[in-house]
Amino acid sequence: MTSLRLLQHRAADGTRSVIAATDEGASLVPGVDSVRELATRAIAAGTDLATEVRACGTGAAVDIAAELAAGRLLSPIDHGDPAHLIMTGTGLTHLGSAEGRDKMHRAAAAAETLTDSMRMFLDGVAGGKPAAGETGQQPEWFYKGDGSGLVAPGGALTSPAFAQDGGEEPELAGIYLIGPDGTPFRLGLCLANEFSDHVTERHNYLWLAHSKLRQAALGPELLTGAIPDQVEGMSRIHRDGALLWEKPFLSGETNMSHTIANLEAHHFKYDLFRRPGDVHVHFFGTATLSFSEGVTTQEGDVFEIEAAPFTLPLRNTLAKAPPSPVVVRAL
Structure with a gap:
């Protein structure tokens, strides 16, 4: 997976998700709601972010430019506290x-x-x-x-x-x-x-x-x-x-x-x-x-x-x- 970029998304109903984007397109990362959670998993597994994204599978495709224009993209990192x-x-x-x-x-x-x-x-x-x-x-x-x-x-x-x-x-x-x-x-x-x-x-x-x-x-x-x-x-x-x-x-x-x-x-x-x-x-x-x-x-x-x-x-x-x-x- 080349040029992997991670984004954080919040839907209109407040549901959070992570988006993985490459030169080929962007899609949701199933099973995680923050980049921090994804990174925590990678550290625990002794792998890296790209490997962890692949392990999660591929969710629905996302138009990240449209989601940015709609105001649904968060800062790509945050903390609950x-x-x-x-x-x-x-x-x-x-x-x-x-x-x-x-x-x-x-x-x-x-x-x-x-x-x-x-x-x-x-x-x-x-x-x-x-x-x-x-x-x-x-x-x-x-x-x-x-x-x-x-x-x-x-x-x-x-x-x-x-x-x-x-x-x-x-x-x-x-x-x-x-x-x-x-x-x-x-x-x-x-x-x-x-x-x-x-x-x-x-x-x-x-x-x-x-x-x-x-x-x-x-x-x-x-x-x-x-x-x-x-x-x-x-x-x-x-x-x-x-x-x-x-x-x-x-x-x-x-x-x-x-x-x-x-x-x-x-x-x-x-x-x-x-x-x-x-x-x-x-x-x-x-x-x-x-x-x-x-x-x-x-x-x-x-x-x-x-x-x-x-x-x-x-x-x-x-x-x-x-x-x-x-x-x-x-x-």
Whole structure:
């Protein structure tokens, strides 16, 4: 089974199912209602996702493009307890992202030859692709949230009322399930919009942590198997039905200063991130930002990301949450 992609579906009556898609077509996977369940079975059997899909047999054919248009495709991974889905990421892994970040920080570090961001990027260029068995340079790392912040394909990416910006970050995300003995298993890759607040970060790069505590969206397909070295796609913003901005984006290790294995090693080296049963969504970084080109997004804008070998686009509308004051009470 080549180019196996897994999708999660919810029918009008709420029934969940898993869809297996290949170049030959797509069909339901009988007997499972989540990708996490399918992966759990594969780990227990000592096999892989493709083998487990074959063992389940073939169900009814599905038109995945039609199901996406109808709003019946979910994020391709989730967890019954959102607190056990952890979203994290690494930045400065692509040249474009380093250049964009450097522009944002240069004004604050004008007296330095290189900003901290560019120095970290250059450290990655020098040591982010270690030989097998060696430890590579650790990347920038950030925490993004838990499963409550994962938005389905077609859903709204909602900025909190206090946000100063809501901007797209088109990239790849690795999807992982931690096995019973603490081993991280990579299930595959997804297209992703690692939605962030770039104005907040620009004010002071030490506010990166604040700027990343936002929702995120995954494309509807989880690509299993070998990681492609080269991924080429397009990132677009539509406003009032018209194209406002678009630019190609490149990812895959050919276009990165770190190997995926190095990014994984520095994330999963922490015991905290090897808790059995947890799901991890880890964003690998971006090379393209509309913010870096002077675009200011506004409520109602539609983000669109597409890239082969994924066959379906990721589209999300920008929304703004109403103010929600918080009062801390003493007991």
